[in-house]
Amino acid sequence: MDEATPSEPWKPPRLVAGTGNIYQTGIATSHEREEKALGGSIGNKLDYRKVVTKTDKAGSNVFRSVEWTADGTSLVAVTEDNCIRTFIAPPDLLTSPSPHFLLPYSITPTPTTPFCTSLYPFFTLSDPSTTQILTSLHSQPIHLRNLLYPHITASYPLIHPTTEKYLTPYSLLWNTTGTHFLAGTDSQIHLFDVSRYNSGPLETFSTGKKRKPQKSRVIPNTFSSSTIQSSTSSDDTNTRSIISSLTLHHGNNVLAAGTYSRRVLIYSSPYQDGSLTNVINLNAMKKVSRNFPGNRRGNGVTSLGFMGEDGNFLVVAERMSNVVFLYDLRYPVDAYAVLVGRRADTNQKLGVGYCASYGSGEGRLRDVVVAGGTDGVVRVWAPFESSTEGEEGYLKPKEKFVAARDPVTAVAVHPYGEVIATSSGQRKEVKVEEEAGSDESEEEEVEVRKRSWASDVESELNAGGSDEEVGDVSGLAGDGVWDNGVRVWAL
Template structure:
């Protein structure tokens, strides 16, 4: 059995900062609240209305993602209203007796909600030339934008040679040296030179041909050069959207995940870039060591691939899947471990993180996987903590805590490992925070007014109780029930309350 949560050592994370209720409403209303909180000026003294114009876009202002800058001073979040917000965390983040209220220092507009972004790997707040991010939007070039003083620094057009339409990358990735970046589209990976402004890719590599390869052919085209690698697998012809990219920073090996549930592994893109292996999640042979492998854990396309610190293992996460796979790249033909209990059976993209260091003091852990679920709970696994043979490689979370009332869309561990940031939100049609007509059959208008007041008071009470709820510990269950049921007491019913925001936790 997996180890139980060590309650005598582990303490639930402490909420140290958050965006409050500013974005817990519709997009237009959230803009009004944000402008009032900022007094009409963003942190870089730009007029709010010059950046954020009035909009009639419907829906809630969902936070799609959040990530730490490389220097650990800032958080960068992508929201549903087509903006990228940069939050600078206060220097007394961990010493303040009360949680800080986060307001954006800068707001960067994009034409549409970005398909994907990639933050400059050497981001340093004190050097404005490094505070940049790559963005991919529909029917637009790839843009390099400065986040502190929002403007487009450079454009990199990616155009289909015959149709002359813009290709939209679903994945972007800076190389280790940040002199180049990679962009993944439908069955292609493109290599760009950052210094070549307003220019297309210097190389375009195809992962699969439209026509099926000759059955007698055993050659796999080299990804980055003209040489070949011999293989007998038909998976070498992989036609699918390149949904995620990851580099092993020790030896620069590249992993490319696709919506067809395959992971393409290449040697260094700086050298030969040879296709070395393919992990096919559709192949049941990769699961043969799991005698009771449940069918319901099958996902619907890879959204995250992450190398571990030593580069020997790969973390693979999918949409519409309640598990996270781990592969030992020395034996990629079989799943090495299955992390269960993720609770992410949704098409909404819920990010997964791997971190070499997590926590502080006696509760510090090394080499953990962290993921949020649709139930608003963040779960932490220790894949290298060991498990007994009879468990067949299934691993339950070591720890978990309530982070939001809506799905946790992203989890980001601070570079030093002692602070965790989460983003949350979900598209909803109902909102109790707005006034609605009541079709009550009550006997008098007084009763209707009382009912409305009770409803508003209930919502207000939920907000007031949030601070204490999120810091309460979820004790581990002694029964063999699914651990996801532990979050039932803190989940809300379908009352339409939106929980969009960013929160920062001290571990």
């Protein structure tokens, strides 16, 4: 009988592409570098600098988020300079002997930095009619924009009926069929029909009342604009707060709405009765421990995601919190598990990824949570594996690797699970002369950056190190005090 083959030790992901040093500087300088690298033209033939209205040209060009399109061909990133950049992944992304240098195919300028965006769920690069994204801007309608040729395809006004001011959505979400979308504002969720251009919402659903309801009336909260809330103002069913995140269950259309008041509202399908079925209140957790590993109390929900084979589990992440909660919606009274060690004790939004498959070969993991931290490290949790560490219910990361010198603002897992993309950046104070000294004036030096950045970063990241050293990213390649950019990793 053959001896069992020992499992290979885990290796850090391999860097296969990145934006290099172009954006590791101020906004104005990054535009100059980008123009030189692109040879003065981009795929959509638009001189975006004429329409960018960002006033702080010397500020750090932070990458706020990055995500894969539905067909897995492109990356879409939101940056501090009020632009949405689309990067098309090279066909030989995984086979090239050296990392690719990513340059944007198209740049979509917006008047202000988007509060939130939502990619069309059937995005297909070969079909320009599907390359759409919803954007939420301050004091403007919700816009549907085309990413391949940046222009506004449709507008959806969301106006307060009495003050006539524009309401700003803090969360946007397409439905599973791409025919409708939801927008979350202060204590309201709005349902729009995509085909009704220049029209307001079909319905506006209230999650709570401003005035205290009458104590004599006890009526369940339903997902309706005419809802009469619970009998006491302290009841979780009367939630007055900004709807900061939305997610839909792809099987039964159950809607989860996260708020800055640390509550998650669970509704049945908003296209049927839309009844409030559960409320997860993070302020009233039953699982309390003096030895809780990390900051237990966050400052508002920023990310939600259904996971598990049947989608019965909900991942909840907060700002100003070093933990991620996992709830079993069949018994949501208390957290099913607490994922510790996230390193996200900041008000800056650090995205969390959820995927059914992670990695390749025998080392493939199922149903994992992936998140970046302020230390530039990406951590991976496998909450459904039998082995646990630490106190019961508290799970430490199963894997982790260094991805940036600045906070990792987003971790996007490819639809096929074998590639992930990370974005990074942070606003920092810097002396003008220090930033000016890092500028490159010669055109040929752009080519030098293209050739040298990837090998420098890859050698540093693949050097390994102990768990104690995994957060030391001081040696990462970079020509300035900022590490803004997108990197793509093969698992």
